Amino acid sequence: MSCGLFRHKQGTVTLSCGALLLGTLAGLALFAPLIAPANPIDVNLSQRLIPPFESSALLGTDQLGRCVLSRLLHGARITFTAVFAILSFTVLSGTLLGCLAGQGPAWVDGLLTRFTDGVMAFPGLILALAIAGILGPGLSSVILALCGVQWVRFFRLARSMTASLRERAYVQAAIISGAGTWAIMIGHVLPKLLPSVAVLATLQMGRIVLSVSSLSFLGLGAIPPAPEWGAMLSESKTYMQSAPYLFFLPGFCIFLAVLGGQLMGMGLQKKLDLSRKGYL
Amino acid sequence: MNACVRRLGTAFQTLALVLALVLSLGLALVRGQTAQAAMTPVIIGEDVDIAGFDPALNESPWAFRPLVYNTLVELDLDFKVTPSLATHWEASLDGRTWTFFLRPDVVFHDGSPLTAEVVKMNFERLREGAQKSWLSGIEEISVPDEATVVFRMNAPTFIFDSHLTPPFLSIVGPAALDDEGKVVAAIGTGPFTVESWQKGRECVLKANPSYWGGKPRTDQVIFRIIRDPDARVMAFESGDVNLVSLRGALTAVQRLEKNEAFTILKRTGQTSENIYLNTRRPLLSDARVRRALAKALDLETMIPELLGETAEPGRTFFASGFGAYVSPTPYMPRFDLDQAKRLLAEAGWKVGPRGVLEKDGSPMKLSLTVVANNAENMLLAAAIQHALKAVGCEVVLNPVESAAITEQFRNGDYDLLMLGQWLIPHNEPFTHYRFGYYHDNSTYKVSTSPEITALIDELESTADRERRLELHHAIQDGLGQVMPAWVLFHRNNVIAVSRDFADFTVSVGTWQLYRDLAKP
Numbered sequence: 001m002s003c004g005l006f007r008h009k010q011g012t013v014t015l016s017c018g019a020l021l022l023g024t025l026a027g028l029a030l031f032a033p034l035i036a037p038a039n040p041i042d043v044n045l046s047q048r049l050i051p052p053f054e055s056s057a058l059l060g061t062d063q064l065g066r067c068v069l070s071r072l073l074h075g076a077r078i079t080f081t082a083v084f085a086i087l088s089f090t091v092l093s094g095t096l097l098g099c100l101a102g103q104g105p106a107w108v109d110g111l112l113t114r115f116t117d118g119v120m121a122f123p124g125l126i127l128a129l130a131i132a133g134i135l136g137p138g139l140s141s142v143i144l145a146l147c148g149v150q151w152v153r154f155f156r157l158a159r160s161m162t163a164s165l166r167e168r169a170y171v172q173a174a175i176i177s178g179a180g181t182w183a184i185m186i187g188h189v190l191p192k193l194l195p196s197v198a199v200l201a202t203l204q205m206g207r208i209v210l211s212v213s214s215l216s217f218l219g220l221g222a223i224p225p226a227p228e229w230g231a232m233l234s235e236s237k238t239y240m241q242s243a244p245y246l247f248f249l250p251g252f253c254i255f256l257a258v259l260g261g262q263l264m265g266m267g268l269q270k271k272l273d274l275s276r277k278g279y280l
Numbered sequence: 281m282n283a284c285v286r287r288l289g290t291a292f293q294t295l296a297l298v299l300a301l302v303l304s305l306g307l308a309l310v311r312g313q314t315a316q317a318a319m320t321p322v323i324i325g326e327d328v329d330i331a332g333f334d335p336a337l338n339e340s341p342w343a344f345r346p347l348v349y350n351t352l353v354e355l356d357l358d359f360k361v362t363p364s365l366a367t368h369w370e371a372s373l374d375g376r377t378w379t380f381f382l383r384p385d386v387v388f389h390d391g392s393p394l395t396a397e398v399v400k401m402n403f404e405r406l407r408e409g410a411q412k413s414w415l416s417g418i419e420e421i422s423v424p425d426e427a428t429v430v431f432r433m434n435a436p437t438f439i440f441d442s443h444l445t446p447p448f449l450s451i452v453g454p455a456a457l458d459d460e461g462k463v464v465a466a467i468g469t470g471p472f473t474v475e476s477w478q479k480g481r482e483c484v485l486k487a488n489p490s491y492w493g494g495k496p497r498t499d500q501v502i503f504r505i506i507r508d509p510d511a512r513v514m515a516f517e518s519g520d521v522n523l524v525s526l527r528g529a530l531t532a533v534q535r536l537e538k539n540e541a542f543t544i545l546k547r548t549g550q551t552s553e554n555i556y557l558n559t560r561r562p563l564l565s566d567a568r569v570r571r572a573l574a575k576a577l578d579l580e581t582m583i584p585e586l587l588g589e590t591a592e593p594g595r596t597f598f599a600s601g602f603g604a605y606v607s608p609t610p611y612m613p614r615f616d617l618d619q620a621k622r623l624l625a626e627a628g629w630k631v632g633p634r635g636v637l638e639k640d641g642s643p644m645k646l647s648l649t650v651v652a653n654n655a656e657n658m659l660l661a662a663a664i665q666h667a668l669k670a671v672g673c674e675v676v677l678n679p680v681e682s683a684a685i686t687e688q689f690r691n692g693d694y695d696l697l698m699l700g701q702w703l704i705p706h707n708e709p710f711t712h713y714r715f716g717y718y719h720d721n722s723t724y725k726v727s728t729s730p731e732i733t734a735l736i737d738e739l740e741s742t743a744d745r746e747r748r749l750e751l752h753h754a755i756q757d758g759l760g761q762v763m764p765a766w767v768l769f770h771r772n773n774v775i776a777v778s779r780d781f782a783d784f785t786v787s788v789g790t791w792q793l794y795r796d797l798a799k800p
Contacts, residue, residue: 043666045585063530063586064662137652137679219652223677225662238510238655242531 015267021260029076038067071227094151098158132220205261321500325512325521334463335450343793349450349468359788375436388453396423446705471798494800547786549773570763572623578615594767597756601788607756637672646695652679727764
């Protein structure tokens with residue numbers, strides 16, 4: 001009992017830290033146009049490579065004299081937009097298809113499971129690279145590529161949980177009393193699924209931030225001059241020795257976003273005691 | 281007394297012995313250092329590995345080939361045509377017959393002699409290979425004697441000696457070829473022989489003691505393959521390599537200049553970076569628009585700020601390395617934002633609601649195709665995007681792979697396209713207009729007009745050097761009026777060397793970059 005309480009409290013602290021971190025970043029992203037001191041794409045060649053705290057640009061300027069702080073703030077906007085879009089799609093599609101596979105006819109389950117096995121046979125980032133490479137560079141390509149790769153995780157979770165819930169007595173009772181597939185899914189399965197899906201979604205958040213940044217770093221993501229964090233890292237590679245802050249700052253932002261997602265996911269997991277229940 | 285003298289004598293003997301020891305030790309050390317200095321290999325950080333031993337392969341790095349092989353005629357460090365395997369040559373008045381007289385007593389790396397038959401065999405091979413387009417003008421090759429090769433051309437050719445200078449037309453020894461005629465061994469006549477090659481890692485060259493130009497004083501040259509420009513510079517700073525080209529390393533020059541252990545050597549090179557404008561697209565079909573947009577580019581500020589010592593702002597059509605062939609009339613217009621706006625207004629473009637110019641309901645929105653993994657080009661593209669925004673032209677960057685950009689260029693699938701000024705492999709830029717970009721029968725047909733095509737045709741059939749220069753200038757000035765390309769910058773050959781090699785001379789030509797290592 002006391003152990004459970006401790007886990008619960010620990011979960012609350014971790015969850016709060018993660019939520020605070022992500023909330024702050026999301027807030028900054030949301031209000032970036034209002035709080036950014038300059039236009040993130042405005043070039044000023046006379047103000048190139050000024051280190052942080054040495055001019056009106058608080059975090060310095062980049063290789064084209066653009067305000068780094070403004071670019072980071074707008075970069076958060078791009079990253080969170082991508083994360084929101086990818087999570088919305090993958091959570092919805094993965095969960096619904098997973099429920100369908102777990103609850104529906106055997107041939108549907110077989111077809112969907114074989115397909116997801118196929119998708120999961122490739123390392124996620126490599127597959128996303130291939131998809132984004134075919135679609136051509138751009139943030140929308142990255143979003144599509146990651147949607148195509150990430151939904152399978154939610155599918156597998158939803159499918160395995162649905163299959164296990166299906167054997168529960170109250171679900172069997174609902175089946176016997178003549179409830180339809182959709183009614184059982186919405187009324188009995190989904191409410192049980194949601195906490196696990198929420199935890200997986202928060203844990204996936206950090207992974208998605210990393211994937212978006214990685215693809216942009218490789219030149220497949222946001223097209224310059226868009227201030228995406230991964231693209232900023234890539235652009236600053238050349239200046240690693242002469243202006244290391246250009247490399248450090250976007251890297252630190254990526255680290256904070258990933259940490260926020262991870263803490264929130266872990267906190268939620270502990271709070272809901274899901275890992276002990278064996279769902280995640 | 282005797283004992284005292286004896287003791288003194290012993291002391292002197294001991295002192296002399298110690299002195300002799302110290303002296304011999306010192307001498308040994310000095311000799312060791314001298315020997316070490318002479319033995320110090322030149323280790324070059326290079327981005328591209330050799331693709332094989334065939335000098336005609338396009339994939340091989342430029343600067344490797346002239347160290348191992350020779351051509352009949354070559355360009356010296358100042359970009360001037362100079363004898364190599366041919367000591368002298370002559371052309372018939374009609375430009376249809378070129379006779380080359382071979383240097384006597386030249387031997388290949390395997391000891392076999394250079395003969396006219398070997399030269400003929402090489403050109404027969406080259407005419408069928410990857411470089412056949414460069415030799416399409418040859419009708420027949422004959423060998424009247426052991427030391428003379430005669431080329432019969434199918435049309436008057438007045439710069440055939442320049443055409444033979446690119447190292448992809450190098451002569452290889454007969455033993456270098458396998459049964460199928462492929463080059464499988466590095467057997468040339470050049471100043472260095474290939475000692476070893478580890479694919480993707482390094483290639484070691486050794487001085488050729490029987491080199492016809494005298495044994496190079498550099499005993500060993502090692503090409504170490506480091507693909508990333510910044511990693512190459514880091515390897516140089518850490519002492520892993522002692523000579524490195526700073527092409528593409530944007531911040532290295534400023535950093536290395538501050539270090540007294542290094543010397544930065546710079547010389548204007550032969551290549552330039554351009555933006556080609558697709559004159560077939562409606563938005564860019566008006567020469568006034570192309571000129572107005574060029575006026576919005578402040579290259580005199582942009583290039584030094586962004587590229588520092590590695591480039592000179594584009595003013596003339598070609599880099600100054602081409603000497604008298606470059607028209608003295610500036611090609612790029614001076615930066616003048618007001619005049620740019622005025623010209624655009626004259627062409628019917630009005631400022632729209634978002635600050636973007638509009639004409640007949642169409643916004644001035646252009647895509648700029650650029651090589652994605654080229655940091656230099658991406659940096660410039662972002663600056664140009666911003667500069668054109670100032671006159672109401674919205675530019676969207678289109679980063680593509682380096683292989684795809686050539687395809688798009690060839691297919692005319694672009695608005696603006698940033699790429700190096702290609703197809704000038706030697707000191708005479710005729711090929712650039714004729715085979716590259718500005719003739720009716722050129723590869724890319726960036727912009728053609730009957731007048732420019734006629735001038736290029738006249739240049740092709742003109743032998744008189746003075747008239748040729750006039751025609752070159754007329755073509756460049758004519759293109760300046762049409763403005764089918766913006767010359768952004770002329771690339772400098774910048775090399776960082778450790779102090780031991782401070783007397784290294786940088787070449788104008790890209791191919792000849794490391795050729796100074798061959799000096800005896």
